[in-house]
Each structure stands twice: as structure tokens, then as C-alpha cells.
Amino acid sequence: MTAKMIRWAAAALAAGIALTATIASAEETVEYPLIKPTRQEWSFAGIFGRYDQAQLQRGYQVYKDVCSSCHAMSYVKFRNLADEGGPGFTEDAVKVLAATYAIEAGPNDAGEMFERPRLPSDPFPSPFPNDNAARAANGGALPPDLSLIAKARAVHRGFPWFVFDMFWPYQEQGPDYIASLLTGYQDPPEGVEVPEGTYYNPHFINGVSLRMPPPLDDDLVEYSDGTPQTKEQYATDVSAFLMWAAEPHLDARKELGLKVMLYLIIFAGILYFVKRQVWRGTPH
């Protein structure tokens, strides 16, 4: 009887497919990004992954010299640069650095607003006073705040990869995407029309082109530690920095994770023997 049932089910399924197959001829929509991000080796990937302090410092330099002229990063405070598991600036260096930017404060006793140097507790400065000003200065496109960009731009690898990603933790889709985007600008292939004022980039998540001009070029930022000053290196470094900006407690999380997992596994082992001992002599 079982076999019969299965045959019926198969027949019904085939009929259903035949009925609906006509609809399938509809055009398939284009999925962005056209090219999936290139997977990179990140120091902070995997169970034992930790941020590379030197890389974060270089990344901050790229952010500061290049990205910050258009992009805000308002959730990150200067003091975070000295936090554990971050770029590892000294507190004095942070004070000096913060003081090079001004912030509006007040009102003072006369009721007027005034400018004062930033303190470590102040956020990174925003290049534009508000979103509308940012749009107006950038041809109508709003340069997104970069505080969370590395977690907000994760490109899913799709089925079946996400199943494997679950068991070997792979959470670096965000920095992969950013690095690919920053180095992915190219001339549009023949026949592809790119809207005026935008730049073709098959790695862009939301179309064929974006308004941000290619931001990086070789020798654009001067590294003091002898790291190669290439576009690719800049892209990688700044992506790592953006990951830290989005997930500043990653080091602490993975470190605590090791302890907790070890504890739970040992505890489970003890409990297994307890259970065996309890059920001993009781067939079940």
C-alpha cells in the first residue's frame, strides 16, 4: 500500500509541475551583486580569530585620510581607539587625536553655541551637518554611516553554502564585500549603460553602478610600518577596521566563547556519566 501511495503522490506532483511549468518561462531577475565577494583570509575569522592591531591602525589611517571626508562613523567614539581588542592607541594619543577635531558645544552663559576641541568621549566627527547636506554634496546619494557597515552589508552565499557556514563559523561576508567593492571598479562591459554620475562596479550590492567614485589608489595613504602601499592592501586594512568598528567586542566574545564551550563540554561529560549511573540497572 505504501508503494501505491508514493506512486500516486509522484503522479500528482508531475501533474502539478506540468500545470505550472508554463509560468516558469518568465524572465529571471538579476541578483546583485553581479559578482559575489571574494573570500579573504582575515585574522579575526574562525574560533581563534583575533583582530590584528597593526592592521586596525593602518585601517584607521585609511578611514581617516580617505573615507571620513564623506562618510560619518557616529557610533564610534575616540576613546574606543584605546579600548582593549581595538587598534590599541594609548590614552594620551587618543586625547591628542580627538583634540584636533572641533565639536559644537554650549550654550554658554550668554546663550551662544561655541566650538571646543573634541574629547576622547566624543564621537568621530561627521563630515556633513545632516543627511540633506550630505546628499546635496554627493549628487543626491547619501554616503552611509560606516559604524555598522561591515555587519549591514553581508552578502549571503546562498544555499547550500549557508549550511556549511553554520558549522564552520564564517561571519566575514561583510569585510569580504567591502574589500571587493573597493577594488572592484572597472569599465562597464559593452552594451551596459551606466547612469550618469555613477561608476560601474559588479561587486555593488544594489545595482550595476554606484555614485561613489573609486576611492582608493596605490600610494594614496602613507604607511609608516613598511606595509605595501597598494590599493588592495588599503582595501583589506580598511575593511578590517570597519569590522572592528561594527563589532568592537569580537575579541572578548571569542575569548569568552572558548571558556564557556570548554566548561559546557566538560559539564556535559560529567552529566553523561551521571545519567548512565542513574539509569544503570533500569532497562528502558
Next chain:
Amino acid sequence: MAESDTPAEPTRRDFLLHAAGAFGVVGVAAAAWPFVDQMNPDASTRALASVEVDISGVQPGQAITVMWRGKPVVIRNRTEKEVEEGKTVKLEDLKDPLARNANTDAAADATDANRAATGKENILVMTKVCTHLGCIPLDESGEFGGWFCPCHGSVYDTAGRIRKGPAPENLPIPPYAFLSDTKIRIG
């Protein structure tokens, strides 16, 4: 293989149960800590900036109050009479003999000099929060010409020392420094 066959088994079972229990208790205690510690001030509160105050406009007999870490800090330019009153009080008449000044030794006496700013005996900087139960005392009131707390009647003198009433300690003096003759940084 019933339990009665091997007399050692109950011990083994007890041991396992105790080990599991102890392990569990330790785990629960460790897991509880983040849930307690989250109530402590967060990183942004701990990083709260110091305050800079311009006192050039504060004439003798006047005071200004600024906020520092959510509390009012009074900066008083005392008159000569007030300073004199503060100096003549005998230490043994004080309820709290300690200076309570974050800028001096914790064991320093509550002399007027130890309460006032170093080198500027007319300037008194202190947190204006009653040491009894946290109310804000009123300026220039009370029988000692200093501060008077309206909540439960604590009376402070011209150097902010407790003289009468339920408050146990002198008004505390926060850490501060003169950046220039007329500029103070609190914190």
C-alpha cells in the same frame, strides 16, 4: 549488575552527583556575574568628560553652580568675613574632623586651609550634595552662614563643614585644578 552486587557503586554515584552539582553551581555563579555587572555604569558614563569652568565673573560673595557627573558643584568666591569665620572654628567643634578633599591626603584635617583652594583661600569648590541623603543644600543660609539642607535640617558652615543636623560628613570636594587664574577644570 544490580547495585547490590558491587558495593562500591553508591560511592561512585555520590561522587558523580556531587561533582555535577559543584560544577553546575560554579557555572551558574559565573553566568550570573554579567547580569549583575551590567548594572554598573557603562563605558560611556565612565568616560564622562571633565568640566572646564571660567570663574572670572564670580565676585566675592558670589557663587556659581555647574554640573559635573550629574551632580551640582558649587564654586564660591568667599568674602573675607566668611574666610575668617571658617578659620576661627576649632577642630574639636567639628562633627567631621576630616577635610574630605579629593585633592589632599585622605587623613587631612578639616581646617579651612585644607578645604579651600590651594593658594586661593577665598575659593571653595565642592559638591553640593548633602551627605545625609543626597538633597541639595541652599546657599548662604543656616545659622553658620554657609549651607542649609531643607530636607532634614543639616547645617554647614562657610567652609562646607557639617556643624549640626543628621548629616555625617563635610560636603565633599571633587578633584579639580586651576588651568589659569580664572579657569578651573573639575574632574
Next chain:
Amino acid sequence: MSGHSTYVPKTAIGKWFEARLPVVRLLHDTAVSYPTPRNLNALWTFGGILAMMLVVQIVTGIVLAMHYAAESTIAFRSVESIMRDVNWGWLIRYLHANGASMFFIAVYIHIFRGLYYGSYKAPREILWILGVIIYLLMMAAAFMGYVLPWGQMSFWGATVITNFFTALPIVGQPIQTLLIGGFSVDNATLNRFFSLHYLLPFLIAGVVVLHVWALHVVGQNNPLGIDVKSEKDTVPFTPYATSKDVLWIVLFMIFYGWFVFYQPNFLGHPDNYIEANPLSTPAHIVPEWYFLPFYAILRAIDFNIGPIDSKLGGVLAMFGAIAVLAFLPWLDTSKVRSGRFRPIFKVAFWVFGVNALFLGYLGSQATDAIIAGLQAVSWAKLSTFYYFAYFLVILPVLGYIEKPKPLPVSINDAILAKSVPGSAH
């Protein structure tokens, strides 16, 4: 809670207390002396796991509420300050966010266990329906909780879900306006969702008490699906069931910890790290994974059925997919509970399970995506058809045409038949 109590207070204080408030007796009868079938497998530990998850969600939730601000202009920022500045805030938020997913994983296993072993059948109908109510409350709590971070997915999820109500003719629009407290999802919506999100877990806890009460009245089902005949069939809850439950709770925590510490954003959506923007909808809106099968059913109905237009049809189908569970005790006509003894049911059940997973996959895909030569929406129609056919056709009919395998006389007999006496396994 039922039957004969074996609790005897030993101390004078115990006796004094017992005469005034017999709460210790209640606990003893519920969690110590309560007889459980001795043949329960690990799937029966998921009740305990769910209880643990409810506690975890309530504790972490109360802590998060200490730092969260339910105001649309600062909600997103306040979540970020939890993640960055609050001591251990990142840990507590990841525990809560992933905890919701773990809760659903556990509840789905719990439900499928009930479906396979016929735990919904007499005399456990009320027990089962209470479970369906808990499941519904969980869905409401999870949905409202997902809105609170006020990211793009929060905002658009709230917009889409509250728009379900506009499918109702005439009263739909006013109901939706009433629910969201405005003409679009905004601060008023966020505030009431926060209030309700805080309330619902306590309602769930209340229904859980009834669920456990009902369980203790009728007793647990077991993998054989036959009634407990004598004391030989059972063991006391403590230490037997307790030792198993605790072991599996810890094993489940390892799975949970894996996500919290190494994959904290795997089950979330990247777009929820973008602050809500009423001017732009993300390219693909998808609900959280645990709603995906129902989302696929919603989208499968893209045609009018007589006077019911496709929008109302989709919403009805989606709610119907959950509501049908409540009628299951009467839809399944078989006299035999456990799927072990039902050869055809077994096949239909596993197809149902795979179909449910497939529906979830379809829910995550764009409706016009092509899967094996067929559009996702077409697959969703077939899958939806099977989903309902399983409850409304297969289960009622199978009871009449299926010839079950012979049932063992008692749990004890079945155990003795398959194991050499005395050997633990």
C-alpha cells in the same frame, strides 16, 4: 498534581509549612515523584529545554529593558550602546536575539515529536491545544521583539505584518490603524510593541503552567504511544528524567553557545543593522527564519478564490496553517498514537517534515526565483497544497485505510523484549 502523593514532610518546620501552604508537596509531586514512562527518548527532553529557554529569554530580556529606549528616534542608538558600552551588553543581547531562534528550534522539535508519536490524541487534546496557544504567543512575542531594534527589517517587517489586517474587507483598514496607532508604523507602534513584548512572555509562562498541569493530569505519552498500564512501566521523574533533562539541556546550551559566541549574526538579517528608514524598502524583505514556511504559504496564494481576493486568501491560508494544528486531535482518525506502528503515516509524516523545511527555503527566496526549472511561487503552491492535504485529507483518511502493526502489550513488555535484563543502554 494528580493521583496519589508520596510526599511526607520530615522536619517540624516542613510539617508546619505543609499544613499552611503545601507548595513543597506540589513541587515534589510535579518534579520528583511524578511517574514518567521509562522508555522516553531524548526528544522528550525538549519540554525541559523549552522551559530553560523561556527563563533565559525573560532574564536577558529584563536586563535589556534596563538599557533599551523604546522611542523611535533613539531606539536603534540605544541598542548600539548596549552592544558597545554596557558591561557585557553584547553578550546579553546576542543571548536574547539568538535565544529567540533557539526557542523556536526547540519548539519545532517539540511539535514534530508530538506529531510523530501522536501526542495530540485523546486524552491529550487540551494539552496539545495549550501548546498551540503557547506557539502562537511565542510568534507574537518574537515578531514584536524583532521590531524593537528599529532596523530596516524591524520596520518593514512591522509594516508588512500589520498590513495583514487590511486584507479584511471593510474593517481591515480601521483595525490596522488602531493596531499601529497612526497612519504608518511609527513611534506609537514601537512603544506599544515594547509594552506587549514585555507582557507576552509572562502570559506564555502562565499558559506553560496550564500546559504542565494538563500534562501531569493525563501523563506523558511515550515512543510506543500506548498507555501506562502498571507501575512497572514507569520510573520516578527524579532522578531518572531529571538526569536526562539536565544532560540534554547542557548539550542544547553547547549548540546555543556556538551561535552566540561564533555565529551571532548568522540567524539575523544584515539589513537590521541599518536604521529604519520609512523612505526606502530593502530589496528583499524576509521574516526571521522561523516564520519562513508561513511566509511561503502567504505568498503562494497569488490568485483569487471566488469572492476572496488573493491578499485575503494568503492571509487566511497563513493563519489557517497554524489554526489547523488546533483541530489535529480530531482530524487524525487513527486509533494508534505512535508513528512507529503506522507504515503509511510514517511516509506521509516524513514527507510533511521535508515539505515544511522546503517551505521555509521557499520563504527565503524571491517568488520569481527559478528552482529546478520551476518558479518558487509554483513550488510554494505545491508545498502549501501538501501541507494542508496532510492535515485535512491524509490524516483523516489514513485512520480508515491503514493497517497498523501490532502494538506491544505494555511498555515493560516491549523493553524486556528488546533488551537483555540488567544491561544499561
